[in-house]
Every structure is written in C-alpha cells, then in structure tokens.
Amino acid sequence: MPPITAGTLIPPPSTSSSQPLLDLIIQIVSLLLLSSLNVRSFVGRWQVLHSKLSTLHSALLEVSDSPHWSENPLVHTILPSLLSTLQRLKSLSDQCSDSAFSGGKLHMQSDLDMASASLSSQLNDLDLLLRSGVLYQSNALVLSQPVPGSNKDDTEFFIRDLFTRLQIGGVEFKKKALESLVQLLNQDEKSAGLVAKEGNVGYLIHLLDFSSQPSVRELAASAVSVLSTASDESRKRVFEEGGLGSLLRILETGSMHLKEKAAAAVESITIDTENAWAVSAYGGLSVLIEACRSGTPQLQATAVGAIRNVTVVEDIKTSLVEEGAIPVLLQLLVSSPTDTQEKAAMSIAVLASSGEYFRSRIIQERGLQKLLQLIHDSPSFNTIENPLRALSSLAVSDPIARILSSSTLFIMKLGELIKHGSLVLQQIAASLVANLSISDGNKRAIGSCMGSLVKLMEMPKPAGVQEAAVGALASLLIVRSNRKELMRDEKSVMRLMQMLDSKNEVISKTFPLAIVTAVLSGGSNGCRRRLLEAGAHQHLQNLADMNIAGAKKALQRLTGNRLRNIFSRTWRE
Structure with a gap:
C-alpha cells in the first residue's frame, strides 16, 4: 500500500453504533412504506414520497450488503441526518393518517415538501x-494518496472517492478532499486526464461560487486552474462544464490571490479559438482589461495572455478596442517584465x-513611439519580433x-536584424527595407547587410522570405x-552564380536575375567585369536560350555596353 502523505484523508474511527443505526433506519423506512399507503390527507404527495422511500429502502439494503460501508466516514455523516428526516416523516405520516386531523393544510403541505426535498438530497x-x-473497498486503501506511477485502477478509485467527499461531506471533508486533489493534479498530466474523466468537474466548478466557504473556494480555484493548464482533455472539460464564466467572475471580484489563479486558467482555456469567443459572451473583455490595468505583475502576465488569445477572434477585436484595450496594452509594452511585454x-x-x-487607434495612443522605444531598448532580439510586426x-x-x-x-536597427536576427526577424526587417523610402545615405550605412540578404534568397521557407x-x-x-x-563580396557573387545556374532547379531564376539586373543598372564597367569573370555570361545565355523571363534583358546589359565601347574605340581610332 502506498504511504500516507500530506493531504491524505484520514477517516474517523468506526463506531459500534453504525450497524444498530442503519438497522433502525431500515426499520423506520419499512414502517413508512406501509403507513404512506394508508394516509387520508395529501394522498398525492404521499404517493411521491412512497416512491422515494421505496428507492431509499433498496439503497439502504445495498449499503448494508457493502463489505466496507461502516469504515466510510461519509456514511456516518449521512445516517444521522437521514434518521432525522425519517423521524419527521413518521410524525407527518401519523398526522395524515389520523381521521381527526384538523391542522392547517398549508402548514402541512409546506412540511411535507421540505421533508421530501431533504429526502431527495439524502437519496x-x-x-x-x-x-x-x-x-466496496477498504477505507485504508482508498484514502492512500497515489504516488506517480500508481496503478491506474487505484488512482481512478481514489479520484471517485475524493469527488464523493466533495459532494457529500461537510466543509472539513471538502477541504481535505480538495487538498488531496490539488496534490494529485500537480503530479503529472496523466493525473489531470484521469480527474477530467472520472471526476465530477461540474461540481468542482460549482465550488467556485461565492456561496462556497472561502477556504473551499480557494482550493477549488487552485484545482480548476491546474486542470485548465494541465492538458487539452482537462482544459476542454473545464470549458464544457461552464468553467470560463465562473473563472471570469472570480477575476472580476475575487481576492488578488484568487484572481491570479483564475487568470491563469482563463489564459489556458482561451488558447483554443473555439473557446476564446466565449469571453465576450460572458462579458469578460472589460474584466481582462481591468486585470491588466491594475493587477499584480503575475496577474497582468496571464490576463494579457488571455487578451492575446482573444485578439485572433475576428468578431471580438472591435469590442476589445472599444473597451479600452489599446492604451492598456501599450502601457504594458514599456513597463512590464519581458513575458508580459x-x-x-x-x-x-x-x-x-x-x-x-x-x-x-494605435497611432492615436502614441503606439508608434512606444513600439520604437521597445525595439531600441530591448537587450535581446527575442522580444523584438512582435513589435517589429506591428x-x-x-x-x-x-x-x-x-x-x-x-x-x-531605426534603419540601422533593421540592418542589424538582417545580419544577426532570427530567420523570422530577418524576413520582417528585409520587407521593411524593401518597402520604405530610405535615403541613399542610410542605404549606404546598412550596405554591410547585403551578404545576409543574398543568403536569404536561397531560403525557400518561410514563404515570402526570398521576395523580401x-x-x-x-x-x-x-x-x-x-x-x-x-x-567585392566573393561569397555573395558565388551564391548569385549558383542561383543563376540552369542546373539549380531549387531557386526560381526570377530572384538572381533581378539582382544581376540591378547590379548592371548603373553601367559600372567594374561590376560588369566582375560578373563576366564569375561566369555570369554563360549562365545568362543558357537562361535566355530557355526563354526564362528577364534573362535576355540581363544578358543585353551584361554585353551591350561592352560592344558599344568596342565600336566607339574603333571609330575613334
């Protein structure tokens, strides 16, 4: 048997009065089954009660036949309250069977309805x-906290026992059950999947309501938060059971500690786009924005993560902006830890x-200045990608x-990113250089990044990188x-020649032809001579023979001026 650890539920010792109490209850139920058929008042209500009593009688006999019922502490909490309900029903049965009964009908009707409701709850x-x-299992085995790698059947049984205690037991039972549940959930992702499958997640979410005792509510929030972040299966179950609405209510009015747990769960749940749309349906956009505006750094980090997930939902973007998201997001850009930024x-x-x-709207809120500030001040390229995209x-x-x-x-920063950034950063920076109207002086200043651009021309992925x-x-x-x-860059020239080679079918010839044409556009004899020495003439001739678009134009530029110079020199001579 696995060892008992912190959070393990310790059952109270069984008492010698358990069996006599159960026998007494079964006896009273048997009497009520008979007397409920002989009542003279409120016959319809007693017919309903008779049906419930019959079901109760079967259930009590099944409990009595269970080998370990007396060891289970929950039974000791149910039987006394059940006895009280049955004794009340016996008194009401006697009154309704008395032909001389002349009590108030409304009062009796109310008493019967309350007793019936209590009986339903206990059933x-x-x-x-x-x-x-x-x-049907020994209490000693059921209540041992499973350790990682425990038998699946034992873990499932343990989970069912925990949720039974949550739903039936009092505050202390609930607290201890939740403590054990949180401990189990923190073990591994497998445990969360079993809890989602075997446990009553809907009841767990019910414990998030404000009517729950504060310590129970906090433990339930911890459990739901772990379930929401542990696995796809458990996250889906929390959402399907209505957890998102309850979590957003906590995020709006709970304590700061509870808000942090709720926000982490909301961020995880909204990773799924089909879940993210529901934030707006629950009125949660303003709640998330306020959490970003006034929460702790930990709360801000998860709340802004949820907003990030929500922004991909087309129908919500406008509402998000109208609720005031942009100034809050821009403030987080310049005054938050890296993850939040x-x-x-x-x-x-x-x-x-x-x-x-x-x-x-972003420009109105001085978004351009704040994005530039983040790009220039960032000590690492890792945080630049999204500001650069913006x-x-x-x-x-x-x-x-x-x-x-x-x-x-900014232009110098783009040149630096093209030379030393990740492939994604290189692509974005190259696209900006291609589309901005940069002065000749700044173009000269970042000329050292051209070798990196030639390398990018060889990259078939990601899409669009070669064009950029x-x-x-x-x-x-x-x-x-x-x-x-x-x-003058030998490696870049060799790369261009390799890309021009008709045998190289990986690279579209459009790209190197465009660059050769650009190099020749100024009429520099030095550039032309360098290309001829590198073998460009033969490559261009082969491409022209293949009718590749742009090849003849590049070939004419490579050879045309040379012929004119020859004719000019001959004429002068």
Missing part, C-alpha cells in the same frame, strides 16, 4: 456513494494587421512610413557604392 448522496464504489506586443501586432481602424503593419500608412524611413536609428530579400537588396543596390561593395 442523491446515497446514490452517489453507491455508484462511486467506495463502499511579449504578449502585449503580440496583441498589438494582431490588431495592427487587422485594418485601418485598429491602426489609427511596425510593419503600421507602415502601411504613408505618414508612418515617412517617419520610419527618416529614422536613421530580393526587394531589400534591389533597393540597396540603387546606391552605386553598394553595387561595388556587393561585387
């Missing part, structure tokens, strides 16, 4: 106990790419494009000194 508890199977930047990037309305989207606006084009500091590299390189080659510098 439900007994049914839960019997269905869980906990009465990244999530806020991703949200801004998504909104900036969603249309002119969103871009104008700037790329904002640059669709001509005024913003002019501002970015005239910023030498060619566009940026063609823009830089407008400057004469950059053309000469590229031709």
Whole structure:
C-alpha cells in the first residue's frame, strides 16, 4: 500500500453504533412504506414520497450488503441526518393518517415538501456513494494518496472517492478532499486526464461560487486552474462544464490571490479559438482589461495572455478596442517584465494587421513611439519580433512610413536584424527595407547587410522570405557604392552564380536575375567585369536560350555596353 502523505484523508474511527443505526433506519423506512399507503390527507404527495422511500429502502439494503460501508466516514455523516428526516416523516405520516386531523393544510403541505426535498438530497448522496464504489473497498486503501506511477485502477478509485467527499461531506471533508486533489493534479498530466474523466468537474466548478466557504473556494480555484493548464482533455472539460464564466467572475471580484489563479486558467482555456469567443459572451473583455490595468505583475502576465488569445477572434477585436484595450496594452509594452511585454506586443501586432481602424487607434495612443522605444531598448532580439510586426503593419500608412524611413536609428536597427536576427526577424526587417523610402545615405550605412540578404534568397521557407530579400537588396543596390561593395563580396557573387545556374532547379531564376539586373543598372564597367569573370555570361545565355523571363534583358546589359565601347574605340581610332 502506498504511504500516507500530506493531504491524505484520514477517516474517523468506526463506531459500534453504525450497524444498530442503519438497522433502525431500515426499520423506520419499512414502517413508512406501509403507513404512506394508508394516509387520508395529501394522498398525492404521499404517493411521491412512497416512491422515494421505496428507492431509499433498496439503497439502504445495498449499503448494508457493502463489505466496507461502516469504515466510510461519509456514511456516518449521512445516517444521522437521514434518521432525522425519517423521524419527521413518521410524525407527518401519523398526522395524515389520523381521521381527526384538523391542522392547517398549508402548514402541512409546506412540511411535507421540505421533508421530501431533504429526502431527495439524502437519496442523491446515497446514490452517489453507491455508484462511486467506495463502499466496496477498504477505507485504508482508498484514502492512500497515489504516488506517480500508481496503478491506474487505484488512482481512478481514489479520484471517485475524493469527488464523493466533495459532494457529500461537510466543509472539513471538502477541504481535505480538495487538498488531496490539488496534490494529485500537480503530479503529472496523466493525473489531470484521469480527474477530467472520472471526476465530477461540474461540481468542482460549482465550488467556485461565492456561496462556497472561502477556504473551499480557494482550493477549488487552485484545482480548476491546474486542470485548465494541465492538458487539452482537462482544459476542454473545464470549458464544457461552464468553467470560463465562473473563472471570469472570480477575476472580476475575487481576492488578488484568487484572481491570479483564475487568470491563469482563463489564459489556458482561451488558447483554443473555439473557446476564446466565449469571453465576450460572458462579458469578460472589460474584466481582462481591468486585470491588466491594475493587477499584480503575475496577474497582468496571464490576463494579457488571455487578451492575446482573444485578439485572433475576428468578431471580438472591435469590442476589445472599444473597451479600452489599446492604451492598456501599450502601457504594458514599456513597463512590464519581458513575458508580459511579449504578449502585449503580440496583441498589438494582431490588431495592427487587422485594418485601418485598429491602426489609427494605435497611432492615436502614441503606439508608434512606444513600439520604437521597445525595439531600441530591448537587450535581446527575442522580444523584438512582435513589435517589429506591428511596425510593419503600421507602415502601411504613408505618414508612418515617412517617419520610419527618416529614422536613421531605426534603419540601422533593421540592418542589424538582417545580419544577426532570427530567420523570422530577418524576413520582417528585409520587407521593411524593401518597402520604405530610405535615403541613399542610410542605404549606404546598412550596405554591410547585403551578404545576409543574398543568403536569404536561397531560403525557400518561410514563404515570402526570398521576395523580401530580393526587394531589400534591389533597393540597396540603387546606391552605386553598394553595387561595388556587393561585387567585392566573393561569397555573395558565388551564391548569385549558383542561383543563376540552369542546373539549380531549387531557386526560381526570377530572384538572381533581378539582382544581376540591378547590379548592371548603373553601367559600372567594374561590376560588369566582375560578373563576366564569375561566369555570369554563360549562365545568362543558357537562361535566355530557355526563354526564362528577364534573362535576355540581363544578358543585353551584361554585353551591350561592352560592344558599344568596342565600336566607339574603333571609330575613334
């Protein structure tokens, strides 16, 4: 048997009065079954009660036949309250069977309804106990906290026992059951999947209501938070049981500690796009924004993560902005830990790419300045990607494009990213260089990134990276000194020749042809001579013979001026 650990539920010792108490209850039920058939008043209500009593009688006999019922502490909580209900029903039965009864009908009707409701609740508890199977296994085994790697059947049985205690037991039972549940959930993802399958997750979520005792509510929030973040299966179960609405209510009015747990769960649940839309349906957009505005750093990090997840839902974006998300997100860009900054930047990037309305709102809130500040101040390239994406989207606006084009500091940053950034950063930076109207002086200043752009031309993935590299390189080659510098770079020239080779079928010839044409556009004899020495003439001739678009034009530029120079020299002579 696995050892008993912290959080293990310790049952109270069995008492010698258990069996006589159960026998007494069964005897009273038998009497009530007979007397309920002989009542003279409220016959209809007693017919309903007779049906419930009959079900109760069967359940009690099943409990009595269970080998370990007397060891289960929940039975000791149910039987006394059940005896009290039955004694009350016996008194009411006697009154309703008395032909001389002349009491108040409304009062009797109320008493019968209350007793019937109590009986239904206790029947439900007994049914839960019997269905869980906990009465058929020794209490000592059931209550041992499973350790990692425990037998699956034992773990499932333990889970059913925990949820039985949650639903039937009092506050202390619930607290200890929840403590054990949280401990189990924190073991591994497998345990969370078993809890989602075997446990009553809906009841666990019910414990998040404000009517629950505070310590029970906090433990339930911990359990739901772990379930929401542990696995796809458990996260889906929490959402299907209505957990998102309860978590958002906690996020709105709970203690800061509870809010942190709720926000972590909401962030995880909204990872699934089909769940994210429901945040708006529950009125949760303003709740998430307020958590970002005034929460602790931990709360802000998870709340902004949920907003990031929600921004991908097309129908919610406008509402999110109208609720005031943009100024809050921009503030998080410049005054938060790295993880929070990244999530806020991703949200801004998504909104900036969603249309002119969103871009104008970002610009109105000085988003351009804050994005630039984050890019320039960031000590690592890891946090630049999404701010750069946002700037790329904002640059669709001509005024913003002019501002970015005239910023030498920003242009130098783009050159640095093309040389040393990740492939994604290189692509975004190259696209910006290709599309911005950069001055010749700034183009010369970042000319050293041309070798990296040539390398990017060889990259078939991600989609669009070759086009971005060619566009940026063609823009830089407008400057004469950059053309000469590229031709002095042996590795870059060799790469261009390899890409021009008709035997190289991996690279589209459109890309190297565009760059050779750009290099030759200035009429520099030095550049032309360098290309001829590298073997460009033969490659271009082969491509022209194959009728590759652009090859004849590049070949003419490579050879045309040379022929004219020969004719000119002959004429002078």
